[in-house]
Amino acid sequence: NITDGQVIAPGAEFLKAWVMRNGGSRPWPEGTELVFVAGESFAKDNSGVQPQLVGAVQPNEQIDLWTRELKAPEIPGRYVAYYRLRDGKGNLFGHSIWLE
Secondary structure, eight states: OOOTTOOOOTTOEEOOEEEEEOOSSSOBOTTOEEEEEEEOOOOSSTTOOOOEEOOOBOTTOEEEEEOOOEEOOSSOSOOOEEEEEEOTTSOEEEEEEEEO
């Protein structure tokens, strides 16, 4: 897993995981996805960063949430990507999470 501020070699492929908990009083919907919303996409190819299915998560349930395969930019520097959860109807919810 990649920690915040970790240096990644230019062009290196990697995965990122977060431990998340549904702190609300309702389950996350079955169609919940993790989606890229801003910053450096870290896309592995020209297709962009594809949504990652999360599925239903019950209140107070904790999950490990993994991205699809990502790729560091070829030019060294500091990059940040922001992600959000999205329900099956396209509505974003919860706080932004990021990869730095």
